[in-house]
Amino acid sequence: xxxxxxxxxxxxxxxxxxxxxxxxxxxxxxxxxxxxxxxxxxxxxxxxxxxxxxxxxxxxxxxxxxxxxxxxxxxxxxxxxxxxxxxxxxxxxxxxxxxxxxxxxxxxxxxxxxxxxxxxxxxxxxxxxxxxxxxxxxxxxxxxxxxxxxxxxxxxxxxxxxxxxxxxxxxxxxxxxxxxxxxxxxxxxxxxxxxxxxxxxxxxxxxxxxxxxxxxxxxxxxxxxxxxxxxxxxxxxxxxxxxxxxxxxxxxxxxxxxxxxxxxxxxxxxxxxxxxxxxxxxxxxxxxxxxxxxxxxxxxxxxxxxxxxxxxxxxxxxxxxxxxxxxxxxxxxxxxxxxxxxxxxxxxxxxxxxxxxxxxxxxxxxxxxxxxxxxxxxxxxxxxxxxxxxxxxxxxxxxxxxxxxxxxxxxxxxxxxxxxxxxxxxxxxxxxxxxxxxxxxxxxxxxxxxxxxxxxxxxxxxxxxx
Numbered sequence: 001x002x003x004x005x006x007x008x009x010x011x012x013x014x015x016x017x018x019x020x021x022x023x024x025x026x027x028x029x030x031x032x033x034x035x036x037x038x039x040x041x042x043x044x045x046x047x048x049x050x051x052x053x054x055x056x057x058x059x060x061x062x063x064x065x066x067x068x069x070x071x072x073x074x075x076x077x078x079x080x081x082x083x084x085x086x087x088x089x090x091x092x093x094x095x096x097x098x099x100x101x102x103x104x105x106x107x108x109x110x111x112x113x114x115x116x117x118x119x120x121x122x123x124x125x126x127x128x129x130x131x132x133x134x135x136x137x138x139x140x141x142x143x144x145x146x147x148x149x150x151x152x153x154x155x156x157x158x159x160x161x162x163x164x165x166x167x168x169x170x171x172x173x174x175x176x177x178x179x180x181x182x183x184x185x186x187x188x189x190x191x192x193x194x195x196x197x198x199x200x201x202x203x204x205x206x207x208x209x210x211x212x213x214x215x216x217x218x219x220x221x222x223x224x225x226x227x228x229x230x231x232x233x234x235x236x237x238x239x240x241x242x243x244x245x246x247x248x249x250x251x252x253x254x255x256x257x258x259x260x261x262x263x264x265x266x267x268x269x270x271x272x273x274x275x276x277x278x279x280x281x282x283x284x285x286x287x288x289x290x291x292x293x294x295x296x297x298x299x300x301x302x303x304x305x306x307x308x309x310x311x312x313x314x315x316x317x318x319x320x321x322x323x324x325x326x327x328x329x330x331x332x333x334x335x336x337x338x339x340x341x342x343x344x345x346x347x348x349x350x351x352x353x354x355x356x357x358x359x360x361x362x363x364x365x366x367x368x369x370x371x372x373x374x375x376x377x378x379x380x381x382x383x384x385x386x387x388x389x390x391x392x393x394x395x396x397x398x399x400x401x402x403x404x405x406x407x408x409x410x411x412x413x414x415x416x417x418x419x420x421x422x423x424x425x426x427x428x429x430x431x432x433x434x435x436x437x438x439x440x441x442x443x444x445x446x447x448x449x450x451x452x453x454x455x456x457x458x459x460x461x462x463x464x465x466x
Contacts, residue, residue: 001325005111006093008329009123010086016340018082018124019347020380023291024368026126028058030081030379032210033069033126041210043378048385049400056378057367057388060218063206064165065128078379081126088130089113089123092137096304099137102145103256105308108321111328112307113300116242118293120335124343128167129297135163136298139174140305143181143257153188156181157195163298165203168217172271173298177264184259221277230278234292235269242293243303245310253306261302268299349447349455350375353411354382356445357457361385361405363392364412370425372413375455389431392460395438402462409444410458435460 021030035043044053072084096110113119122129139159146152160178163170182192208214239246250265272295280288353375364372366388376383385405391397392410401408412432415425435441440461447455 001321002097002107002110004325005114005328005332006090008332009093009114010090012333012336013086013123016336018085018339019079019343020350021125021374021377022121022339022343022346023125023127024371024373025059025061027056027368027373027377028061029065029069029126029128030377031056031058032061032063032066033073033081034078034378036063036066036070037073045378045386047387049387049397049404059368060211060216061128062165062167062203062218063210064162064202065126065131065167067202067206068131068166069126081379082124085123085126085130088134089119092133092301095137095141096301099141099144099301099305100308103305103308104312105255105305106311106316107308108316108324109304109308109311111325112244112304114328114332115244116293116297116300117335118238118242118290119297119300120332121290121339122294122297124336124339127294129294131166132163132170132298133300135159135166135170136173137301139163139177140301143177143260144305148185148187150188150191153182153191154195154198157192158199161196161199162202164200165206169268169271169295170298173264173268176267177260180260180263181257221275223271223274224276225274227274227276227278230281231273231275231292234278234280234289235273235296237289238293238296239269243296243300244307246303246306249303249306249310253309255305255309261305265299265302269296272296345449346374347380349449350380352447353455354380357407357409357411358382359385360407360409361387361401363387363389363408363410363460365389365428370413370428371415371453372411372455375413376411389428392431392435398439399462402460408460410441410456410460412456412458413449414446414454414456415452432458438462 021027031043035041042055044055046052047054069081069084072087073081076083093110093113096113097107100107100109118129119133139156142152142155142159146155156174156178160171160174163174178192182189204214207216236247240248250262253262275295277292278288279291282288283291360383362376362383362385364376364386366373375381376386387397387401389410389412391401410432412428413425442459442461444457444459447457449455
């Protein structure tokens with residue numbers, strides 16, 4: 001019966017297959033993944049004015065996720081990069097089931113991952129949380145299923161430091177479990193050391209090749225004491241409601257490897273309580289709680305185990321089990337449909353831009369300050385002639401563009417209902433606001449995407465006195 005939810009997830013994913021990215025950070029991961037698949041250091045576009053290749057602007061995140069995505073791009077092509085996330089979820093589910101069977105806990109507990117909204121949403125994205133979930137699931141399976149041996153010690157340390165290649169905070173979760181495991185049994189020290197070194201090598205080597213610095217590190221946000229006040233509500237909701245009774249279940253867990261599971265889980269949670277990033281401030285509470293929920297995705301395998309331990313104390317009749325599976329299946333189908341409709345909305349805009357401005361020279365924000373990259377990007381766009389908005393302030397560059405192209409437009413996204421987003425994109429709007437003194441700007445159209453979101457298209461020409 002527990003495989004029903006697995007099958008429903010697989011079928012609904014394929015029926016409502018992702019068509020575009022939904023999170024701005026995917027721009028960084030997919031750009032780098034395409035470059036790696038092409039054998040390049042960074043994804044480039046050919047600037048027809050400067051007659052040279054230029055790299056897209058994006059945040060240089062750890063490269064593990066990009067390498068993972070590049071495998072799927074190389075295997076199936078760019079439109080099917082999302083198969084990587086599908087595989088992560090299905091493989092993770094399989095390993096969680098195997099882990100629960102080893103512990104003789106109800107395998108139905110594996111279905112709890114599908115009650116976590118962030119998993120259902122981010123499974124349709126290419127974010128690093130999916131690979132983090134996969135590594136955490138494999139780690140937990142090896143921790144519980146393998147007998148203590150050199151191979152196990154080496155493998156646990158390897159996966160712990162390999163997870164650092166995907167996302168830095170993964171090391172807190174898996175590294176804590178590895179350290180506790182070592183200090184509990186006091187065996188195989190040098191195998192742990194060897195595993196840790198081997199797991200760290202991919203990050204060091206790829207950072208040296210692609211970023212020219214083996215110790216390259218990005219501080220996307222910070223860890224602050226005052227962040228606890230802003231985060232406590234969201235994480236309590238995630239750990240009590242979205243992981244039903246999670247905090248209580250982690251605290252009460254006394255099953256096998258309780259020390260490893262409890263120490264790593266609470267260390268991981270504590271770190272994120274002090275993490276300064278809280279998307280509810282600019283995305284609203286409903287969307288923000290899903291976005292912040294992605295940070296705890298690697299915790300799901302551990303949650304299934306502690307929940308399985310609690311479920312094993314009671315007898316559940318067939319009616320309850322069937323009702324649970326039906327509930328999970330309905331949630332999977334419903335969320336897949338909603339997410340698909342959201343993606344369709346973006347694809348519709350992308351198609352409109354491709355159809356209307358395919359032969360135009362397009363200026364747009366190549367960074368991720370605005371969400372215009374959802375509609376014009378290397379994954380979905382067919383526009384050949386484009387440049388970053390910052391080039392608008394280069395008079396010589398602009399003169400060459402206007403001399404060589406009959407139709408020159410600016411395409412920009414407008415978030416009019418969120419003050420926090422407006423403040424984040426102020427640099428882009430300020431840049432456009434400087435243009436009327438030099439150029440003629442005429443609004444061509446405004447494409448409505450959502451009640452407070454639209455895409456603005458401006459045609460630009462030299463002013464008459466130029």
